Amino acid sequence: MGVERFSVNGVERSFESSDTDSALDVVRDQIGLTGAKRVCEAGACGACTVLVDGAPAASCLMPSDTLGGRRVVTVEGLGGGDRLHPVQRAFLAQDAVQCGYCTPGFVLAGVAFFEDWRAEHGTGVPPESEIRAALSGQLCRCGCYLRILDAVREACAGRYDDGDDAVAHRHETLEKVTGRAEYTTDVRYPSQLEGVLVTSPYANAVVREMDDGAAAGLPGVRAVVRLLPEGGRIRHAGQEIVAVAADTAAAAREAAAAVKIRYDHSPAATSMDAAMAEGAPLVYGPKDRKSAPSAGEVPVLFPRRRWRGNVCSPAPPLAGRAARADRAVRRAFEEGTGAGQEAAPRAEGAGQGGAVVDGVWRTAGQSHVPLEAHACVASWDGDSLTVHLSTQAVSLVAHAVARRWHLKSDQVRVLADHVGGAFGAKQGLTAEAVAAIELSRASGRPVRVVLDQRAELAVGGHRPASRTHLALRTGADGGLTALRVEAFADTGTALGSDIAKVAGLLYPGAPRTLRDHSVVSHRPPGKPFRAPSGPPAFWALEQAVDEAAHRQGRDPLELRRAWDTEPVRRRLYDWVATATPWPERGPVAAGGGPVRRGLGLAAAAWYYYLQPRTKVRARVDTEGVEISVATQEIGTGCRSLLVSVFADGLGLAPGEVRARIGDSRLTPGPLAAGSSTTASLVPAAHDTLDRLRRRLLATATRELGLRAAAVALDGIRHAGGTVTWREALRLAAPTEVTGRRPRDRGRRPEPWYSPFFGRGQGAPSIVQVTEVEVDERFGLVRVVRTWCGLAVGRAVRPVLATTQCHGAVIQSIGQTLYEERLTDPATGLTLHTSLENYPIPGIGDVPEITVDFVPGGFDHVAQQAVGLAELAALATPASIGNAVFHATGRRMRSLPLDPAQLLGEAE
């Protein structure tokens, strides 16, 4: 340790340097400049970037004692005084921010490029390739890259040099581009402790003995709690056993290393194949099966399930419609296509001039890795508990906490001001929260627990890998006569998968048998991930349909038009013919040479979920209107949606409307799941707006003695003129109204696992056309361009909706081309330790993306507002697979499309 001096954001400061700390430890933890984020700690993600003597540097890999005498600039120090840097302004105006966790790093890398560019080229427009290279060290899991490219380019070109600060598309962008936004990982109470988890290196074991006495006695250690008792069962490597809290993270890590645990470990089932093998070790016994968590969006609801070893299946239907369909499907296939075995893909004439397309399709596990890891800061105050949590479900978690610790609902408060990405992985009460709450109770101090990235990759969540046997039968006229889908999901210790069911969403009419199996193994539980079960379903189905078209010598678009009667999607097929290059598509594998281009098409549909009990409150005070609801912003822009409803509806500037969310004490609001936030919030907000206007009408009429007054667009019309909404608000303040989400017209939404979640009528749909380039020499695929046509009623805020779609496409490109969770077969350890070795798409991998919202449909939903965050994740993989087939004439069956598979050298 030594005291050294450096300049940070223009101020000379002293800091404690040590030979173990990184520059990030100094800047973020010692000085409190939390705009610099800690994510991979391996130089791979760029979230910790700071400028050192003008050059971007990975502060997580920079030793703290090399900072002495240097000039450091963090995102907090950009711009001058109250003025933002042009790059920051460009980020506001170009909607270049989703969850915002990567934003400080991108802004700094953008500023470094901007300054170099300006020095050499003035306000010339930089070529895209140079911007991509300059930003190549920044990763964005939300997939905001295209917006960021636009922002940096436009800033360099001088578009944001002067003028007022640009108007942001999102409510919270200003906080995010300046590093002021406080995420859970940034929360710091004065006496806060750091908590660390001790996890199991074994996949299948029993904890025999624990000795945590030595750890508890180490200096700085304030609490040690056991998350699993002696005799407790370990079902996957990385399972949490003990938690330790100490004054500093280093002391807590040291204490964690001092905890001695003796295990009885046994052989583990570390893959789906191993778990299905004869004599495989069982993950659950008959008694503890109920404890398995859910890997799907909803709890596991098999009415009748049957276990065989580690495979959990629905019992086959005995009677009724499903049984009749089963028989019809069996007849259509005339037995023996063997969907149960590894049937080699084939297509053969099966009588009556039709054909069977039958094959096995695989997808690898995909980790969520939101840039902000699972994180919790818990603080007890007597019997009340405040929990800052990186979550997509403040209300739901507050209920779960109250239940688990036997608290009344007003004793628990869950807060999530900003959430650095979630994608489905942050819906429940997970280990980091349990540990923080217990440690805080034991120590009497606030405690922060943040998963390190190795833990995030191991246990933070993943989309289960899958194997889907799909067979479709066509009749003599080329129509679809039967569909059989049997899907096995590699769910780890969790249960639940709907791949086959989802594959049945398209092409209504033909009889179908859809069976979903969960295969449990000694690996961390799968979790819902953006459109759970969707991508594997359409990866199989839409390539099989493409294959059927190819066999019939028909245009895949025409075949879909013939098979698919759903009016919403038929409009999308028309869109393909007019808005994409599909009509000019040539024959399969036409190009010569090693680098080939291809065009692929895929369709997909999803459920329309909503949370019918959503309410929104509006409070009018002297400063304007405050909207509040217990929901949370994970990068979708829901604050902005709320603000825009009221700003537009009352003729106010967005600055006059404040949105308060991220607090479980507020009016009950939606969790961010199933693309249901928009569909829940927007209609509820409009209802609140209507009530508020009526309230304003009543007060204004009374106070001003208006005659013949009525609500109009611009205010209150009355016999003597118009009272603007702004005036009416002033008259009414203070007042408060609460609106609720109106029911959809027509048939009621089916309640879906709880009264809080419903599934409405109609199927939001997408049709996607993608162009790829395949390099046959190296087995590499690059996505060049993609066109997405979406039928989602009405896109409420098209700019934000488009940014969301970019994200879904880009995450999906990751799934299709790069991402594959690897488990060591011998030990069951998840091999990835950080974004250094878990490859998500970077800025160089992002194609041009065109998003069109094809209007119409969903007239039964107020505002025609249905969600779309998941749609573009559904069709991307199959559209790429079909494009690769078009380019090469070869059909890829496994995700990701790695070079081994492309080169025909897979193991």
Add this chain to the structure above:
Amino acid sequence: MTHRPTRLARAARLGGPYRAGGTELTRLRRLGLAEGEPVDLRELAPLRGIERTADGLRIGAMVTLRELAGHPEVRTHYPALAQGALAVANPQVRSLATVGGNVLQQTRCAYFTHPDTDCLRKGGTDCPARDGHHAEAAVFDVRSCVAPHSSTLATILACFGALAQVTGRGTLSLDELLHQETTGGVPRPVPHTLAPGELLTAFMLPAPRPGERSAYLRVSRRALADWPLVEVAVRCAGAARVECVRVVAGAVAPRPWRLRAVEEAVLAGPATPDALRRGAALATTGAHALPGTRYKLRQLEAAVLAALERCWPASQEVPAPAR
């Protein structure tokens, strides 16, 4: 406390762990694999700078990759080195990472990086990657640890015939710097052969021959800032005829792997597309792929061909790896 010696002799006496940019050392220390008080090399003048010498170029071990990639002398006379430096990692790593640290870096094998596994490189008795996941593994000399050497610059420097200056050991070839065998004749699973107290001070590059060209080609899955699956450096001279050629491959062996069979096949022959193709077909001579790395053999052959074609372009432009 970090030591900051200002004289080589003192630095040598301190014995390490040496710290250049520290990007790799920080990782190793987090893994508990480089204990002790770091010896920072920043104040050692002989390790700095790039200079022209009587017989070539001297590149100090402490030169950052950012400096190396931008240096006019390097860009003009050793283009493959400048290209390679620019392909390593990303801007915010390149501004910290040094040439010496790059060449002496440890493996990136995921088993090595995982704290809950044991393996040959961590003093264990076997290599779990061999029977486990090893898609990034080597395809040459996989008798011991199957991880390839991870240094891009080592591959390119070897191609230029660079010599390392090491205190107390004089001048070493890249092979001598990085490769050592056990008594059983198997490569020792270590990143380099330097003992504590031995400091790498600089690399000496011979002056380019008249008409010399060079090319660096990297195959990686993601377009930018990804690790290579296969990389190839070629240095050559001659127009219609191959007057001299050296081909070194990276990410395929425990050390930079010279493809002598290719060199011999094309040397002194005509630089026609056919001849280059026949030469490149020998790129995998002596290779021994593991089940998960057979694809690398195809990539290697294609990458060697593409690199040779870049040195001797036929009529049309050769496409770079798709990205």
